[in-house]
Amino acid sequence: MTPRGDTASFLNALRDPKRAKRLLGAIKELTAEPVAIMEVCGGHTRTIVRYGLEQLLPKEISFLHGPGCPVCVTPRERVDMAVALAQKRGLVLATLGDMLRVPGSSGSLLQARASGCDIRVVYSPLDVLALAKQNPKKTVVFFAIGFETTAPTTAALLERCLMEGIQNVKVLVNHVLVAPAIEALLKEDGSRIDAFIAPGHVCTITGTAPFEPLASSYQKPFVVSGFEPWDILLGLHNLLGMIANKETGVKIAYTRAVLPQGNPKALSFIERFFDVRESFRWRGLGNIPKSALRLKHEFSAFDAEKAYAGVFSSDSKPDPEACLCGEVLKGNAKPSECGLFGQACTPQDPVGACMVSSEGACGIYFRYKGRVPA
């Protein structure tokens, strides 16, 4: 027998159809009324679609795919800013791979790179540090996107720069906060969301605190779940139990990776380097108050937004009208409802950001489309 501590056997257990079946049985017993559950995170959407979970569950349970895809929610004008920076001489723009294909007003970063801009794909902010050391005469600008999970990694990069006296790194900060976006969805007229599967790794950092006020103000149950099929089913089981008991609040089903208080060290990194913007525009969701981070004034030396304020133009084009990304990100439409899906819009040649990312609903449906109900 494989040793129990081994990663592979652990993953097999989390994907084991037999165990899943037993949990599915318990879920069926708890299902009564129709219930619409939003899984906030794109990682959850991927598991649900990839393993065809919706088809295995009672028809009363439906999933609304949420806005938890950082690439998808980064609006066009921020991509335009990155493209404008990349066109500067003596500058290296570093970005995570998925951002490369996101369409901007005048093309994507991929197109900018093809036209000769120095754009490097990095896997981690750690690579940015290495790039800066290898290119001491150039400024390396990191196009930083992502939620609370990623913000501390950007902060840790800057901390290393300070410690090692590296002065040729700047960051274009686009970090966003999940809870204000969830609140924006709950405030929409006719919101259909009954309960939430809360994002696992965001909560690894933040703990349950950002979601507690939402649960109590809007009287909704939240369960923090992991990313394997077992985790989603366990989260669902907890949620249905809460619904049956008319409970609200935030529970953690992903106990192996999430503590109620989160990761205090990572939170202290966020606190030290960032403060909250008055407002930030999300793709599809529009302006949301207090929903994003920016560098604190004392760290302006790292702030690409300040250093290059002159190169950004303010005439970004709106997203193409036929693209339903906005409605997809709010859980109001499934990708297959978009007329362009799989035809004019594919991962190779995306019209909207939701098709680009491996965490975007359109990209996920495209990749696993055989498993999506018509």
Add this chain to the structure above:
Amino acid sequence: MCLAIPSKIVELRGPGLAVADTLGTTRLVSLDLLEEPPSVGDYVIIHVGYAIQRLDPKDALETMDLFLDLLGTDDDA
């Protein structure tokens, strides 16, 4: 962006760096965001090259099977 698969620390490389093994693929990861530095053999969750939490797969597996026992549905043969 999220790498949900537990990765095993196989080598510590100061300062604040380690080599982690994710299902046979190894890479350099930062330990800057961990409250306490892990030891070789510990499992962590990695997000864009940073270990963000330690976890214990063995413990998690036991919790899972305990939960199934409590559910009291059919035993897996």
